[in-house]
Amino acid sequence: MTITTDKRSTLRPALHFTAEKMWINDPNGLIHHNGQYHLFYQANPYGTTWGNMSWGHATSPDLHNWTEHPIAIPCDDEEEIYSGSIVFDDTNSSGLGDNDAKPLIAIYTSAYKPSSKRSGTQAQSLAYSLDDGTTWKKYTNNPILTRHSAHFRDPKVFRYTGTDDTYWVMVAVEAEQREVVIYKSEDLKHWEYLSNFGPANATGGVWECPDLFPLPMDGDPGRMKWVLTVNLNPGGPNGGSAGQYFVGHFDGVTFTSETTEADDSTDPGQQLQRYDWLDWGRDYYAAVSFNDAPDKRRIMIAWMNNWDYAEAVPTAPWRGQMSLPREVTLATRNGRPHLIQRPAVSDLNPASEPSAAKEGPIVLDSSECQLRAGLQGAGIIDIVLHIQDSGEVGFRIQGPGSEIRIGVRPAEGILFLDRTAARNTNFHPTFPSIDRAPAPTKDGRLQMRVYLDHNSIELFIHDGEITLTDAIFPDSPLTSLTFYALDGSATVDSCITTDTTWGTNGT
Template identity: 60%
Template sequence: MTAATATTADTFRPALHYAARNTWLNDPNGLIFHDGVYHLYYQNNPLDNVWGNMSWGHATSPDLVSWTEHPVAIACDEQEDIFSGSIVFDRDNTSGFGTESAPPLVAVYTSAFKSGSAHAGLQAQSLASSCDGGYTWTKHNGNPVLNRGSAEFRDPKVIRYDGGAGSYWVMVAVEATDFQVVLYRSDDLKNWEFLSTFGPANATGGVWECPDLFPLPLDGDSEQLKWVLTVNLNPGGPNSGSAGQYFVGDFDGTTFTSATTVTEGLQDPARLGEYQWLDWGRDYYAAVSFSDAPNDRRLMIAWMNNWEYANQIPTSPWRSPMSLAREISLRTVDGRPRLIQKAAGDLSAPSSIGRPFTLERMEISDCTRVLDGAEGSVQRIDLTLTPGSAEEFGLIVRANGAHGTRIGIRPAQGTLHIDRRTSGRTDFHETFPSIDTAPIQPIGGSYQLTIYVDRCSVEIFSQDGQVTMTELIFPAPTNTDLAVYAIGGTAIINSLHVDQYV
């Protein structure tokens, strides 16, 4: 967890989310659980709080909530920037970078070669190894280990495949501007053999980046194992700018086959809402999952920002937080497999921080009502609502009376929305003040929301994690009201519970 007390110069530093101490970060990289510790590496500019000088920053956590920042793990140099990638525990020392008794961690990353390099202008895949648990790294003398002669070949996620085709390493990377995922195999992480490609498919409104590939049981049944391919894109998200999509299907060790593709080739703009999105908000990008998470949990973290305005958000001296870690599963919903997402880690509020606020059944009618005793700047809100005659109803968080971030439901349109036009600071970029929507349908006639509010963000998990929305906000420190509202009729608050964190 980052600093719990904001200073005047650091009003927006999150309490529940990781942010670097005084530098820029973007894509999470190399997520791995190793020797009882969660390691979060990330794209980092160690010299400034805007994008540049790309290196791998590093933080660790015992619980996915409290994070400790460490020195830069893999630094850029005069030959290359260190772009995104992944880390594996080479437990059988297939790479030869460790020993049988002390196997290494191996980072597979994209070398973005600079003008002074023999590979100037190209992006290719390289290796670094660590024999001290991931704290210091040595670049491989034989880098790059996979070079396609491409300027847009990046973001390798490496997994260990054990199946009918054998046992070997599989790399999932992208040819970004071709909207293609490319797959390779290796026995030693150094020599790679081409397997297949996937795409273009579904959303292709921007370059493809940061893919991931992993198995999940459908509906908790290990006999129904499905493979999930995620791929992020920028721009082209459902509400403009950066976003991530996913496909569900099968992987036979060579080829991924999607069972959920809506459009082959370049996207049909009219069908954007039919694609399967990791998150419908504006600020959830470059999401990837942890390797070797305990108990076979699939845990994911994303960069909580959007390339439309990423370098301009009003934070200092740091810039950009990560999302909460999420545990994801696969469930059949309306006849098709869908990812279900819930916040991971123990996010229960300390008992020493204020009294929880609880409200049982309240009808609201064409009004906005500030809830006395529910104010706060960092909160978890659990809410169940039943529609009446209102056109729209919901909550206003981090509010000053009726002004704040509006989280609303419009039953007739079947939408959940976040309206941040009066959320606080919005003047730093023309696209930031927005109304963003996601599809939502009632379950048993009601809507259920779990909302994590932090000093610069809201993350919404709705309908038991079927639909998520993540967005940055920059309210004044004094804007701490929580209000409920209905427009054009009535709605019922069945239950509302608020835990305060700070």
């Protein structure tokens, strides 16, 4: 794929996938099949704002280098193609395969247009591919599941194997009721209602894009838990779009959460801090996981944007991008299950790269220290901060006329990312923000990895215990670091910066 050069090309991501030219939002149909990771996604083939919803398509052998393909499932006169998922029907339970090919089955939401006799409703439909996802044919008897509802959408389908039986399971949402609804099927075409979950925990916006999957607790396959993720808009911990998760048990019929919090706070903001968030930033939404990832890994991708300002972000001729793929695991933290997230491309180890530069220790006594980080707007920064007795300690990532400030306030127990001075912030009144997350220190230290891209930052705290993802739009590349401490002393135990020119768009 050739990337078109434009006047805002300095904002095109180097580390994250985006389309060459069009609007994209939710990731859909994530599956690993025949050696390729398939990323489908909501796309507008005709513009850079939301509309004409169709499924775009990209593939990668390694979650690192992506190749964009033509639109996979286009909208038509009667329906737009909303979010959904893909499974490999290896037993041809659907009967849609032939003697030479077993089908990939896409289950997606049909959002019916005024010209349709089903106008104003959403239902689940099916398309299938016999050539490994290159071309798709819509099933003639669509829709395959309807509740005659205006907000029934976003099916995630997987194969469930119980003690005595195996069948397909679908989790979808009644978005405005804040409910996840669960169905089963033997053939992917006929569905039986099983149960529902919710409302629970964060309900400040509609629920969308659910996912349900098992993970071993602390790496022990004898202690399996089930994780239910659900995204909501608005109602996130820092405003607008976000994703939350629940951990519990699924018996093939009902999901039961053991991490639902009682709403016993008179302060709504304080109550939000108690929930389990996939990410604490403002730009991590519609996260879902790959089916059939190798070695039973659970890998998630999200849309890196926020519905508060998504249609106004200053990029062209493209708008919207995906997060880094993240491998998720479950670990015990403070006596309860906690989702750990790490970048899924395991060979990206900055310390071993020849372009890595290491600094430290750096002593800060109510002072500042500037480094030439050697970054050119995209790279990786590994930092260990020894907080000591400082009231606030952190660093600024800087470029001509722009800076991002990331810091810790130990007395408040918070980490923050301040993007208000990122220069290009006036395209929407809700974009300038200081976004906060919990900052659990260990032995008085905070370890973080920063994935800096030309228009985004993803923070991973303590090897993925806490994540925070925010978009940024500086006018010029960010190239240097300035560490600081306020009201006391702190030490930068180590700082490793790695410049990178990854080509995730296949350039």
